[in-house]
Amino acid sequence: MKQIRVLIVDDSAFMRKLIKEFLSEDPRIMVIDTARNGQEAIDKTLKLKPDVITMDVEMPVLNGIDAARTIMNSSPVPIIMLSSTTKVGAENTILAMEAGAIDFIAKPSGAISLDLHKVKNSLIEKVITSSKANISTKKALSPYKLENVQKRSLKREHKDKLVLIGTSTGGPRALQQVFTKLPTDLDAPVVVVQHMPAGFTRSLADRLNSLSNVSVKEAEDHELLQKGYVYIAPGGFHVRLYEKMGRLYVSLHKDDPVGGHRPAVNVLFRSASKLKDYQKIAVIMTGMGSDGTEGIIDLKEAGSTVVIAEAEESCIVYGMPKAAVLTKKVDEIVHLESIGSAILNHL
Secondary structure, eight states, rough: OOOOEEEEEEEHHHHHHHHHHHHHHHHTTTEEEESSSSHHHHHHHHHHHEEEEEESOOOSSSSSSHHHHHHHHSOOOOOOEOOOOSHHHHHHHHHHHHTOOOOOESSSSEEETTTTGGGGHHHHHEEEEETTTTOOOOOOOOOOOOOSSSOOOOOOOOEEEEEEEEETTTTHHHHHHHHSSSSSTSSEEEEEEEOOOOHHHHHHHHHHHHHSSSSSEEETTTTTOTTEEEEEEOOOOOOHHHHTTTTEEEEOOOOBTTTTTTOOOHHHHHHHHHHSSSSEEEOOOSBBSTTTTTHHHHHHHHHEEEEEEEOOGGGGSHHHHHHHHHTTTOOOEOOOOOOOOOHHHOO
């Protein structure tokens, strides 16, 4: 079995040692070298060609964001950022994802995390998943319809519209691609579940808001949903939709994780399936696992829903969209570049 060759990049000798010990416990992983800053990371990446890089965000000489951008432009490798949960740490993590990093781990306590063992399993799992990620951005194909599913466009009834999006690994960049194609006067609210820990979703919303014509914000408990707005589920909370006096609201819940996730796409989709007077467009994009699959089945059984799945060639990780397609309930498979226009077509 070919081992996954990992380069560890961190300016702290203690953290380099700790991460190396953790990763080396898994026989599938081999740490080939370490680097102390972004410049060293670039040099060693070119020389050693690792399968995966773990990269600290804040480092001297060259920070993790600039290093990630340079590596992704010259010799792309799946990069997992290790970031602190401070506001600046969260903002920098989002910028690193934008620069091409595909995932991140939040250090439990600041730059030198003595309790890094709390995220050991997560780190190992992300290294293994990332090693299989599709980081070569293939050119968009034209959107294609599924052959085995009749193209069922929403009947143009005079119902209010609602867009639901679920995504995980690779999601931040994918969401940016979609939101930047949506107009200010979008005729529906958009509710998004992006798997992310608490403390990072607000920075994600703020960053996407600064890049998009639509208004993007983190969802608040019992907030009235408005057209032209995108609401991102806060990390650590499930989101559910409900109607009151003919208007649509979102509620936040700290119930147990569902399928290992909180927020979970299934929770959002299931709550939306109970809304009778809405036409729904449900979109499943890049991510590992199968979150959203059960929710899609509920939405389709309830009716008035079009389901769009991201095409395999544009997914960083073709897990969630693949699981969705296997339900035979997906109406369209669309390359990431065309998801924005596919949503607008149905609106």
